[in-house]
Amino acid sequence: MAAVPELSNEMDYYSNSENDLFFEANSPKQMKHCFQDPDLISQEDDGIQLQVSHRFYNKKFRQVVSIIVTMEKLRNMLVPDSLTFQDGNLRSLFSFIFEEEPIIWVDDNFECDAPPRWLNCRLQDIEQKSLVLSDACQLYALHLTGESLNRQVVFCMSYVQGEETDDKIPVALGLKDKNMYLSCVMKDGKPTLQLEVVDPKSYPKRKMEERFVFNKTAVKEHFEFESAQFPNWYISTSQAEQMPLFLGNTRGNQDITDFSMEILSP
DSSP, X not given: OOOOOOOOSSOOEEEETTTXXXXXXXXXXOEEESOOOGXXXXXXXXXXXXEEOSSOOOOOHHHHHHHHHHHHHHHHHSOTTOOSSOHHHHHHHHHHHSOOOOOOOOOTTOOOOSOOEEEEEEEEETTOOEEEEOTTSOEEEEOOOGGGGGGBOOEEEEEOSSOOOSSXXXXXXXXXXXXXXXXXEEETTEEEEEEEXXXXXXXXXXXXXXXXXXXXXXXXXXXXXXXXXXXTOEEEBOSSTTEEOEEEOOTTSSSBOOEEEEEEOO
């Protein structure tokens, strides 16, 4: 960034012949500027005279800095209770100097580098079956009591990018303190739920691959988790005891797709 010249006590100024812009800070006689605000035109305060010029419209950073420095010095030289030149006038000047530009996203694949929001939680189906991780790295649903409740897996639920609507929120379900996420893939011609091992240096992230994304939907006091990769396929449990968690497409029938969620402290 170019350095702004240091203003001396004897004569502080910045001059640009191209735009005929001249500022004199300690004993200002005249200022030519490019804004048009009748409230800023005064000829009564200590001989300071502001004139409007319609010729200057070249907004360079160095000139902007000079304007700011000069305006601050002018303001400090005026009588404190003067109403002719105050902070509101500076704001009107800044709004003229700086142009508002719209932000246009050119790359649809833009990925935000900020970490996603997340929470720790436990899930139970509406039959109060808990989810447990087996030695074969597969999740099973079974009833737990007493000390066995500690076997429940804790999910790290991340809020990720996706087609969010009023009733659907895209999330990813990872196992807390493990490098595994629930994902949906096609196996033997059928959408299948699995636990996938991931690189902890890369996950979680806001833009997760679609196989990791589930659309969380509230159903009264419970929740459903629909696969973003395979619409109308849901995380499901069986009515039977100690059966694997799976991806099913039958809602409200024999398979269970409704879950309660217990939010845990971080």
